[in-house]
Amino acid sequence: MLIALLPGDGIGPEVIAEAVRLLDTLGIDGLAFEEAPVGGAAYKASGHPLPDSTLDLAKRADAILFGAVGDPDCDALERHLRPEQAILGLRKELALFANLRPANLFPDLADASALRPEIARDIDVMIVRELNGDVYFGEKGMRTTEDGLREGYDIMSYNEAEVARIARTGFETARARRGKLCSVDKANVLETSQLWRDVVIEISADYPDIELSHLYVDNAAMQLVRAPGQFDTIVTGNLFGDILSDLASMCAGSIGMLPSASLDAQGKGLYEPIHGSAPDIAGQGKANPLATILSAAMMLRYSLQLPEPADRIEAAVSNALAGGLRTGDLGGTASTREAGDAVIAAL
Amino acid sequence: MLIALLPGDGIGPEVIAEAVRLLDTLGIDGLAFEEAPVGGAAYKASGHPLPDSTLDLAKRADAILFGAVGDPDCDALERHLRPEQAILGLRKELALFANLRPANLFPDLADASALRPEIARDIDVMIVRELNGDVYFGEKGMRTTEDGLREGYDIMSYNEAEVARIARTGFETARARRGKLCSVDKANVLETSQLWRDVVIEISADYPDIELSHLYVDNAAMQLVRAPGQFDTIVTGNLFGDILSDLASMCAGSIGMLPSASLDAQGKGLYEPIHGSAPDIAGQGKANPLATILSAAMMLRYSLQLPEPADRIEAAVSNALAGGLRTGDLGGTASTREAGDAVIAAL
Numbered sequence: 001m002l003i004a005l006l007p008g009d010g011i012g013p014e015v016i017a018e019a020v021r022l023l024d025t026l027g028i029d030g031l032a033f034e035e036a037p038v039g040g041a042a043y044k045a046s047g048h049p050l051p052d053s054t055l056d057l058a059k060r061a062d063a064i065l066f067g068a069v070g071d072p073d074c075d076a077l078e079r080h081l082r083p084e085q086a087i088l089g090l091r092k093e094l095a096l097f098a099n100l101r102p103a104n105l106f107p108d109l110a111d112a113s114a115l116r117p118e119i120a121r122d123i124d125v126m127i128v129r130e131l132n133g134d135v136y137f138g139e140k141g142m143r144t145t146e147d148g149l150r151e152g153y154d155i156m157s158y159n160e161a162e163v164a165r166i167a168r169t170g171f172e173t174a175r176a177r178r179g180k181l182c183s184v185d186k187a188n189v190l191e192t193s194q195l196w197r198d199v200v201i202e203i204s205a206d207y208p209d210i211e212l213s214h215l216y217v218d219n220a221a222m223q224l225v226r227a228p229g230q231f232d233t234i235v236t237g238n239l240f241g242d243i244l245s246d247l248a249s250m251c252a253g254s255i256g257m258l259p260s261a262s263l264d265a266q267g268k269g270l271y272e273p274i275h276g277s278a279p280d281i282a283g284q285g286k287a288n289p290l291a292t293i294l295s296a297a298m299m300l301r302y303s304l305q306l307p308e309p310a311d312r313i314e315a316a317v318s319n320a321l322a323g324g325l326r327t328g329d330l331g332g333t334a335s336t337r338e339a340g341d342a343v344i345a346a347l
Numbered sequence: 348m349l350i351a352l353l354p355g356d357g358i359g360p361e362v363i364a365e366a367v368r369l370l371d372t373l374g375i376d377g378l379a380f381e382e383a384p385v386g387g388a389a390y391k392a393s394g395h396p397l398p399d400s401t402l403d404l405a406k407r408a409d410a411i412l413f414g415a416v417g418d419p420d421c422d423a424l425e426r427h428l429r430p431e432q433a434i435l436g437l438r439k440e441l442a443l444f445a446n447l448r449p450a451n452l453f454p455d456l457a458d459a460s461a462l463r464p465e466i467a468r469d470i471d472v473m474i475v476r477e478l479n480g481d482v483y484f485g486e487k488g489m490r491t492t493e494d495g496l497r498e499g500y501d502i503m504s505y506n507e508a509e510v511a512r513i514a515r516t517g518f519e520t521a522r523a524r525r526g527k528l529c530s531v532d533k534a535n536v537l538e539t540s541q542l543w544r545d546v547v548i549e550i551s552a553d554y555p556d557i558e559l560s561h562l563y564v565d566n567a568a569m570q571l572v573r574a575p576g577q578f579d580t581i582v583t584g585n586l587f588g589d590i591l592s593d594l595a596s597m598c599a600g601s602i603g604m605l606p607s608a609s610l611d612a613q614g615k616g617l618y619e620p621i622h623g624s625a626p627d628i629a630g631q632g633k634a635n636p637l638a639t640i641l642s643a644a645m646m647l648r649y650s651l652q653l654p655e656p657a658d659r660i661e662a663a664v665s666n667a668l669a670g671g672l673r674t675g676d677l678g679g680t681a682s683t684r685e686a687g688d689a690v691i692a693a694l
């Protein structure tokens with residue numbers, strides 16, 4: 001089984017290194033790694049954030065372990081050359097339409113959340129975010145109005161097939177959890193959302209065992225802070241999912257802790273921590289590698305059908321935290337390497 | 348000075364009644380009220396959520412005090428007949444482009460926030476949201492794809508004049524506060540946001556005394572939970588402002604507490620609580636009227652140039668809370684009427 005390693009920018013290489021060290025320690029038969037540049041690092045090396053050879057490796061691989069992209073040096077580049085285009089390109093080219101972002105609080109980190117401990121403790125939500133459509137991938141550009149003014153525009157849209165596909169992922173995910181699905185949209189204003197809501201309701205006929213509810217996105221953002229324990233699984237579009245998943249993970253504590261999976265229809269996936277490239281602390285050995293280590297666990301479970309080592313990794317992370325492991329984002333002083341060591345020791 | 352009263356749906360009439368009683372008690376010279384139906388109530392009475400006579404009153408008035416719109420009975424109506432169209436129509440027809448939404452915690456309500464008290468206490472942010480453009484007002488509809496699929500679409504756009512206008516409101520607002528402005532967009536993905544960011548930077552040349560920063564919307568949502576005290580004034584577009592302002596107010600405690608102003612270029616405004624029509628508790632005399640009472644204070648300050656009675660109202664609310672006033676949303680049992688009485692007594 002070939003794993004593509006795409007470390008990317010900033011702290012990406014540091015956190016990927018710890019995940020690889022852990023996977024090596026597990027000694028899983030037949031696991032091979034191949035690395036390629038992506039993001040700002042790839043642009044600097046070869047003029048494009050997602051070089052053909054990198055995309056090719058991603059296509060050949062059985063799963064992709066991704067660090068982070070984002071580099072302030074590249075902010076002034078034309079849009080198609082910016083680091084972020086690499087992750088958007090991978091999602092689209094590999095048809096990774098379903099982004100699964102769990103947000104839950106490790107019991108030992110109750111203090112890391114900005115929420116009151118009694119509220120934070122209840123968080124156990126899976127956000128299912130659509131990744132291949134919405135205003136992210138519609139026609140966009142700059143144009144001039146009739147009055148000669150500069151105008152930026154982006155077309156938001158979803159068709160019924162796109163919504164039905166992610167809705168099914170949402171219902172299936174809820175079924176494997178606690179049986180509750182909340183669909184988030186802005187149907188009181190947007191036609192894209194009205195279609196979304198109509199189709200989610202149509203698909204719900206196939207899932208009579210799942211309790212379906214709907215929230216407007218402004219209300220959903222509030223409810224995630226007010227009473228996150230009310231949510232089991234949330235399904236939403238690309239843009240609202242971007243905002244709500246970051247919000248949910250912050251409610252659950254540090255975003256240095258949370259993994260994500262981006263899956264295609266066959267279960268092939270790209271796995272990445274939800275945090276960014278954190279240029280401010282890059283190269284200092286301070287980054288928290290746990291989100292990437294937990295992403296590797298998701299990879300074993302979802303794409304490689306190896307639930308057993310996945311469970312072992314998650315238990316080891318939990319035990320390492322219980323044993324006092326804290327990186328800087330969690331108020332401690334452990335280095336990236338020490339965090340990796342602590343998880344390996346807890347295996 | 349003519350005040351248009353538009354109570355609307357659900358708890359709207361109950362909370363407006365208390366604000367009017369308070370304004371009456373203040374005995375402000377020359378204040379006249381005229382009431383008109385809006386939202387689902389107007390639809391049921393006359394077939395349209397924003398009847399011509401209501402729009403006409405809103406145009407004639409010096410300021411508008413608005414309750415809430417939203418009625419589950421109307422969910423299945425065509426979009427242009429739904430209650431929400433009334434508030435969208437008023438914002439657009441009256442060119443109310445600048446929505447000011449303060450979020451701050453009354454010291455006596457530190458317990459009402461889901462955030463840890465030491466984090467919640469620091470919240471004092473003004474969100475300046477653009478109200479006349481963005482994906483709210485672009486072309487939208489249902490169409491059929493080449494493959495015969497239903498597709499919903501909405502065009503997001505901003506031109507440079509729209510951005511410059513709200514950016515100036517943002518800079519001026521920051522100048523009257525603590526001198527810090529954070530502009531929120533999604534420029535790493537959206538061209539509309541790229542234009543937004545470019546224009547905000549251009550306008551900043553006229554405000555060298557203001558410290559300007561930029562955040563992506565996903566990060567802004569996280570930061571509002573993690574460390575809201577870092578923000579002074581936030582300026583953002585219509586859609587992101589909808590989400591972030593509700594989020595900020597929830598961080599500050601109950602949304603039953605927070606007012607808003609929607610202003611045109613001359614300072615004429617519509618004032619409304621940020622909460623909705625709450626159909627589940629409508630007609631029971633349980634709603635918290637404080638957000639509407641505080642909206643009336645904003646009205647006196649911004650549209651009627653009466654800062655002195657505005658200060659008196661705000662102080663009376665604060666004193667009533669210090670005296671123990673708590674409606675249901677704040678964990679107490681005071682009725683809507685008792686809450687109004689408590690504020691009047693504290694005047």
Ligand SMILES: CC(C)[C@H](C(=O)O)[C@@H](O)C(=O)O
Pocket residue numbers: 084087088242535536565
């Ligand atoms: C980097 C950016 C384009 C990306 C997104 O908006 O999807 C990121 O915020 C994420 O959520 O993975």
Ligand SMILES: CC(C)[C@H](C(=O)O)[C@@H](O)C(=O)O
Pocket residue numbers: 188189218431434435589
């Ligand atoms: C009712 C709805 C159309 C409205 C909006 O989205 O603007 C509301 O959420 C608000 O924020 O005032």
